[in-house]
Amino acid sequence: MKQLLLELNERGVKLRLNGNELRVHAPSRTLTPALRSALIENKDSIISELRAGSAVNQTPPRPVADAAAEGRGERVAPRDALEQTALDAWSRGMDCVAIAAVAAEPPPAMLADAAAGIADAGQIDFGMPPAPAVARALLVTGGTGWIGAHLLAELLAATDATLCCLVRAANKEEGLQRLIEGMRRHGVMPDRAAMARIVVVCGDLAAPGLGLDEGEWNRMERSVDAIYHFGASVDVLADYASHRKVNVAPLAALMRLAAEHRLKPVFLASPMAVCRRQIGGRLVALSGERAHADPNGLPSPYAQSKWVAEQVLLAAAQRGLPVRIYRSSHALPSARSGRAKPCDSYGSVLRVACEAGVVPDWNGASVHGVPVDTLARLLVEHSLAPYKQQQVIHLENRNPLALPAVMAMLLAAPEDADCLQRVPFDEWKARCIEAAERLEGSEAALARQLFLQRADGCAIDNMFTHHLFDTHHFERRGHAAKLSDLTPRGYWRAVAGNMHDLG
DSSP states (O other), X not given: OHHHHHHHHHTTOEEEEETTEEEEEEOTTOOOHHHHHHHHHTHHHHHHHHHHTOSTTBOOOOOHHHHHHHHTTOOOOOSSTTOOOHHHHHHTTOEEEXXXXXXXXXXXXXXXXXXXXXXXXXXXXOOSOBXXXXXXXXXXXXXXXXXXXXXXXXXXXXXXXXXXEEEOOSSHHHHHHHHHHHHHHTTOOOOHHHHTTEEEEEOOTTSGGGGOOHHHHHHHHHHOOEEEEOOOOOOTTOOHHHHHHHHTTTHHHHHHHHHSSSBOOEEEXXXXXGGEEEETTEEEEOOSSSOOOOOTTOSSHHHHHHHHHHHHHHHHHHTTOOEEEEEXXXXXXXXXXXXXXXXXXXXXXXXXXXXXXXXXXXTTXXXXXXXXXXXXXXHHHHHTSOOOSOOEEEOOOSSOOBHHHXXXXXXXXXXXXXXXXXXXXXXXXXXXXXXXXXXXXXXXXXXXXXXXXXXXXXXXHHHSOOOXXXXXXXXXXXXXXXXXXXXXXXXXXXXXXXXXXXX
């Protein structure tokens, strides 16, 4: 242990303890695969050293004023430029690993955020006349992301509205370039005429008032007729404090914007993780299309932050704000193109599993989720329908395929599937870890952490469950078929072909 800490010190690696999470900050390209594995394997011992105050280069605790401010729901600016979530840091050329435990106990800041957000909703007057049913302009957050890019494409195809896209950029030209790059990367680039309806709004979800100056705010409140809030922090390795800056803090401003000049509906994407709980050492699914008031046992800091967002917006809905929350397990590769999200948790696991080359004998494990283009189409179609009181809607595949069947299709042609080796679940996990060690890059690093066995279990155990969630809203409307057979065998063969084409 001492030798490892000395080596980290010599390489300029900083360690910080945040609750039960170990955060590791390092200069670019410092953390080799061997060092990453050593950090993961020695996590518990390192945490003990940090708590004892004897670890090398322990980062001082955050000031009490900062912690108190976060507990009140206020935004606190990072005190160190190195405080980035893992995947964001990798994308910027800096190594940063967050080794998190299952978040069974809600952190105090989470409960404080929920209370503060609900109180904010109680202070807003949602009594303005409603926006027109046919929207002339829409505010969209998260347009550069995986779901957001597909959402933009669907909104451009389904409406004649102007899309005001909130983008973190120095100017409108840079913001437009970011949107174009995102749509091209995800294979959904609209034509020139459609792109002319996109207006860049330079802002920042993590900044007060969405980062808008007074003039831009006034233009948005008077021109926008609906808000599609799809900007989110989704890093599965980040802690609650990181997620809250984007997933929770902007809600007060978004509610105020929705209430001013005319009442604008708010549409939010949320994960099925808010319906899962770790209770008594086992995973429990709360299947209903409704709010789930008890936050105990939420499986991750990401789920905690989205639970807060749901609670706040549903409190606003009780006071008159039109709100629809669309939940789904996962935005899977596109049904149209087979393209997958880069550095995605499910995609990283499946790629590493393909490298392992064996099929798990894992009864009851299914690959949940909806192809991202199908998800965007269903969401836009539903959001444009006349407003109803149903506020939580599940967009979920009603009959997902079993993980062993999916792996067989990813690994071999149909005629060769019987030749594949099938192994027990624990052996499959071990082989996947070995495969991840052979690979480089952020996807392999993410997969290594998802397969890592800890005292409280392994993240993989909860990713591919047998639980099904209610889709009663679509069923009552006679639209159950829209959520049926969304990932047939032909879909997974197309995904496999795209994976093989990418090498």
